[in-house]
Structures are given as C-alpha cells and as structure tokens.
Amino acid sequence: MNLVGENLSYKLTEELQLRKISFNFEKGKLYTILGRTLSGKTTLLKTIAGLLMPDSGTIKFEGKNFLEIPVWERNIAMVYQQFINYPHLNVFENIAFPLKQRGLDPQKINEEVFNSLKLVGLEGYEKRKIQELSGGQQQRVSVARSLVKNAKILLLDEPLVNLDYKLREQLREEFKNIFINGLSEESIVIFSTTDPREAMELNGEVIVLDEGKVLQVGAAKEIFENPKNLKVAAISNDPPMNILKAEIDSNKIKFENIEIDIPDHLSKIKDKNFNFGIRASDVELNDNGFEFEVELAEISGSETLLHLTRGNAKIITSIEEVMDFKIRDKVKINFKSNKAYAFDETGNLASSPFGGSSV
C-alpha cells in the first residue's frame, strides 16, 4: 500500500535529470529530500505529482500504476517554492478551490476551510485578496490549500526557501506541528529542501539526492552521524564538512605540518592516505593550537564563520559568538579529534565517531 517508485529516469537537460531513482514511501511518515539546487528534487516531486512523465520507470501507489492516472485524479497536494495561489480568487475561495472541484456541499467546504485557516494561523483573512498578503501569508494560504484536501500524498517543494529568515524559523516550527497534528495516518508527506538544518529539524526519513541519484537513505540522525561518503557529508552539513587530505604515520594524523594524535575510532584505518573530515563546529579556537590565517570572516546570526588557510589546507570553523576578525589575522585552532571522520581515497566513509565504518 506504499508509494513505490522504481528506476525512474527523466532527462530535462544534461545537468538536470533523474537517473534510475527508486523509493518506497510508507504511509504516516514524513520524508525529506535533501539535495542542492539542480539535484533533481523538484523534478522528482513533479514526477510523483504527475506534472512530468518519466522517460522510464514506474510509480505505484496502493497497488495501482500511478503513471496511468491523470494528475487531477491522483489526490495529491503540492506546495511550491514560489507562492502559488489563484490571483483572481480571495483567500477563502483559494482554499476552497480543491474542495469545490470535488463537489462537496458548501456547508462542508465552509467548515473545512475554516479549520485549515486556523491550522495555518490565518483566521480573519478569508475575505482578503491574495495580492494584499505578505509572502509568508501567501505561502500559508497555499499550505492551507494543500492541507484542506486531506490528500494521501502531500508534496512540499522547498516551501520555506523564499521566506525571510525569521519567518522561515517560525513556519518551520509550525510545519512540524502541522505534520504531527494535522495529518492522518494515511498520508505520506514529502518535503524537499537544500537546507540540512531543516532536514534535521523535521527529523523524518531523509533521502539525499545529488545529480539525480539517491546517495543515501536513512533517518535524519543516521545521515548526520554517518554520512556514507564525501558528497553526503558536504550536502548534509551547513557549512559543509571540512575535508583535508591527510596521512597516518606512527599513530599521528598529519597534514600541512600538523600532527594530531589519532583518536581511537580512527585507529583501525589501514590506508596511509585518507580524507580527514571534521565539522566546522568541531574546530575550536585554542591558544595552544595550530596557527591558521583568516581568509574571510562572516557573521551569520549569532555565529561567526571563519574561513582559514594554512598552506594548501582550507577549513571553515564556526564560533558560537560574534567576534571581529580581520583578513590575514593569525588565529590558533584545535581539532576535536574524537569527532573526526575518515573517508577513504575514493570518498567512502571509512570511520565515524558514531560507529559507522567500512573497516
């Protein structure tokens, strides 16, 4: 009874295509598709919705061949990254639109629309014109419109990306509540995003997509703790995980004249050369540390992101406070080596601090 896709391929352009994607989405669960722009997230969602016909492959839902069912009979709801509403209708009529298409009686429509207006916090706005609303409110209307249908499949294509920072935080929180309270056990929710934090916060099953291929599938925590390879490590962290070419020599990890004692979980690595991975948050300022030069310092919210160099090594560190640095300042840093990752030379995870390993 799941939504099952097998070997879906679709070619839009050379850089935007789906390459043999398979999935198995279960009812009552939230899935997050995590990937960069052009990774095929929207294309995949559109294929599920029926707006695109895959070149090959199958989609089955509740045992039926989904590809043979026209879009308007699929009982799907979709929220887009652009705020899509009907410009000629007011808020109430916008939300009522899908119900009217089903021919429900006005009493019932009224009830349902007001319920979903309440859910997205837009009570009292039902008479407003769409153009009179702010971006965030417009997106709430389209979310309400997708919820009111009680669709069996709810697709959200980067719904928060065009909103400002504050609103995004707030709506993300609300989305979580809506997904928990507002949906039946019968629904499948698929949420796509480029933001790893969003994926972690929604805490569903994560599908990491890159260049139209599925790289890894797993719970958000699993993806975070044990990224399967370098690409996943880059996509599932913001800022991306620092990767340094290093070698192991007499129980030391060495790169750019830096020597770090090898932590226990990396001691099993057999290869001499490997990729040393460490998150920006696991690099700390320390007066007894190694000297790096500041290449760029950016303040983001209440953090400071430092881009540092030393010889050929480039790393990013995030500091949990706002600090003022000048370009070419010298800083001393330390690596929390017990949080370090090792990837072999082909890029696959060799060892992680959370037990994942290939050795």
Place this chain on the structure above:
Amino acid sequence: MNFKHKYIFLFPGLFVLIGILIFPIIFVVRLSLSGWNSYNGLNFIGLENYIRLFTDDPRFWESFFRLSFLSVTTVVLQYVIGFALAHMVWKEIKFQRFFRVLFLIPMMTTPVIMTVIWRTFFHESLGPVNDILGNFGFSPKWLTDPTLAKFTVIIVEVWQWTPFMFLLLLAGLLSLPKEPFLAAAIDGASPVRKFIYVTFPLMAPISIGAIIIRLIEASKIMDTVYVLTSGGPGTSTETSSFYIFIKGLREFQMGYAASMSFTYLIIMIISLTVIAKVLTKLLLKD
C-alpha cells in the same frame, strides 16, 4: 514649472487636435441644425432635423437595431471562435507556428476585395457555394432572402475579424502566469474545469478589452454591407452607417445626415459605456 510661453509650445499639438477632432464635431453639430443640402447653404433651422429623426424616420431606428443585432452577434461569434482557436494554439501542438500564422491570414487581406470574392462565392446562380449545394438539391438565396442575407453578412464579418480577436486573446493567454494552472491540475481540476475556473476568469480583463474594441469596430459595419448586398434586399441588411451614408452622400441631405450621425455617436458612447460596465461587473467580481 511656470513658464510664460508654454502655450506657444503647446499650440502645434493643440492646433492639430482642434483641426481634426474638435472642429469636425462642432461643425457636425452646427450642420445638424441646418437644412444644408446640395442647393441650400448652412441655413439655421433649429431642431427640425432631430424632430424628424425622432418622430418620422422608422428606417433609421430599424437600421440601428439591425446594426445592434449584427454587431453583437458577430462579436460574440468572433469571441467564441477566436478564443477557441487561441486556446488551441496556446497549448503545445504540432505545427503551432503554422496555425498561428494561418489564423491571421483573413486579417491581412483587404476587406473590400475579400467581400467582393465572398459575393462571388455566394452568388445564387454562378457562385461555387450553390454549385456544390445544388448537387444536394439546395440553392439558398444567400444575398436576396431578407433573413439569409443577414446571415451572409454575419459569416463574412466573422471570417474577416475573428483573426483580430484571436490575436488579442492569444496575446492574453500567453501573458497569463503559468503557476495557477499547475496548482489547478494538482487541486483536482480536469481540463474542462481548469478552463472554467482558471483560464476564463484570468482572461476576463483581456476579454472585456477585446470585446469592447471589436464592438466599436463592428458598429461601423459599412464596407461589407455596401459591397455584399448594398443594404438589400430592400433595407433588410441596411445598418446605421450605411443609411447615414445614403442620406448624406447619395441624397445629399447633409444637415439631416449630420443630425443622424450626432445622435448615433451619443447613443454609441452611452451604450458602450453601459456594456463595458456590465461586462466588468459580470466577469470581474470586484
């Protein structure tokens, strides 16, 4: 900006405006108050022409109602057919460009010449239409039956001017945002419902504009009638403009023709304003 000699700079434009717009209207009003014909001068006779028009000239009013019927019917047909054609080539279809150009051809032809060709087409004994229909035992009197002649005028008008409607509506369709259509399909609207609930309402402002433009144009129907039937048989296809033309330029009752023209202008301004208001109310909710 307060510039002493600004009127000097405004004058050339104002002069042209006065010359081609203001003066003719004033002159027509003055003319309508005179008994000017080929031998009298611009003698003032008061409202005599208007009294004659409103009390003693059923032919003018008949021609006016005939005109209303013809222009409303042709514009409605042009709108429906034009919308259908525009909708057809709006979608991705094979030979899209070819069809877009094909549908515009009637507009590129010279109306009078095309009407001559249509007259030949519909000629009762020599025309190809009756030649074909004759094989099935029909030979309708396209141009000499009072009812059928109106129908023929409608056919020619619709053929000639649907492309214009098509062009305006296609431009409108192409300017519509794509997003609501994506949403409508997902929201469970079948293609027919999508048209009724999304395409048509979104096209409403453009539709109103196109209909008004065509109504203004259509209410001047003259060349088609002149060439096709000359208002005949009898007066059964005579329109206001054609009747005014007969009175003014055939019988040279210039004063009377001027009073008819002026009355006609006032009626047209009022009725088009009302039509525009009604259409706006009907198609646009707020």
